[in-house]
Amino acid sequence: MAKPVIVFAGAVYPGQFGALCDYLRAAGLAETYFLTTPGHQAKNAHRGKHILGFKPDGPVTGAQRYYYTAKLERSAHIGRGLLSALQQFERHKKIDVVVTHSLWGAPHFLYDEIDAAIVSYIEFPSFRAHGWDPAYPPDQAQRMVDRNTEMLNFHQALCSDLVICPSQHAKSMFPEALQSNIEVQLEGFAFEDTKALELKERSAPLTIGFSARDLSNAKGFDTYVRLVDKLVERGLKANFVALGGSTGSTYGYEQQWVERKYSGAVDSFRDHLMKIYPRAAEVIEFPGKLPYDDFVQKLADIDIFLYPLRFGVANWGLVEILGRGGCVLAPDRGYPAELIQDDVNGRLLPDDDGAWIQEIIALSEDPERRYRYGQAARARARLLYSVQAVAPRYLGLFRLAAEKRQARIRNGS
Known part of the structure; x- marks a missing residue:
């Protein structure tokens, strides 16, 4: 991939990876696009024609039909709409890598349906793994909902060409059998060139x-x-x-x-x-x-x-x-x-x-x-x-995902 075509996907823009998408494009390091929901596309149209829209196949906010599968249903609405948009994109341009948020850009309908390598960002697999204070425990219904979310994230860790987590601590929450497909990289930040804070006098208010x-x-x-x-x-x-x-x-x-x-x-x-x-x-x-x-x-x-x-x-x-x-x-x-x-x-x-x-x-x-x-x-x-510092690392991870996909194809898996 001399200059890869990378499509980021998420219901919210700029959200996760918005700054990275914009930076890679502006710096000429990759041909990037961001697929988001119509409202966010319209709100941010002034930021560039690379911000594209996809229409979820149903509501992504508000109550879903069944409490216990609400997040799965929302993810299905997102994933189905995302699949349609990516298939339409592929008719005009080959995509090397699709980078999704595990819930707000849910990729589970993309496996074996598009030609691009799929990278899933998973913040953490479940609240059970993440932790909660015993003083304020979840009720049984919330525990059951959490199991379904965990199931969705474990499936992505298994089927994605690569998973990115924000910390080693997050990666350690996954079963050991899934960790070999997970890389750690915190997202990049567009720090302003702000003036460094000055040394305060001892008498200054604290x-x-x-x-x-x-x-x-x-x-x-x-x-x-x-x-x-x-x-x-x-x-x-x-x-x-x-x-x-x-x-x-x-x-x-x-x-x-x-x-x-x-x-x-x-x-x-x-x-x-x-x-x-x-x-x-x-x-x-x-x-x-x-x-x-x-x-x-x-x-x-x-x-x-x-x-x-x-x-x-x-x-x-x-x-x-x-x-x-x-x-x-x-x-x-x-x-x-x-x-x-x-x-x-x-x-x-x-x-x-x-x-x-x-x-x-x-x-x-x-x-x-x-x-x-x-x-x-x-x-x-x-x-x-900074986004400038993490961009080369992310490009390396995206290339790794593409290589893993090609190896999978060669092996017929």
């Missing part, structure tokens, strides 16, 4: 923050609130801010627990925590979900980021913080240890409140060390995770 898409148990929001409560009790003078949405879907089951406990009288897990930790409730600022430019400004105002992740497999949120020079404290397990080198570009700490409190207080009095971590974090994130 801000301790939390940032995630959702204020959820999986992201460790409850740990953040508990730590704030203890810091206030100790008399630490600081501002506290938590960036993220308090309602909406999360990677856990805490919201259903809140609904059962309060019978609708409390809206969210955040509001439940504010009842449990009134001292923290008095001091934490909640800006909610912000427009991106406002979000970036808020990040720049935070001196110490607490990222007490409980469950996760690598996402843009932590890389965004690191790439903008944030001083981050994170757990010494799971995927943060793949991004953070302890005492180099942040701190990795055990699951012990005392250790976190001790380090927060020490860093609150040491702006030079905060600045050192932030500078190293910014440099390392941009070196390893």
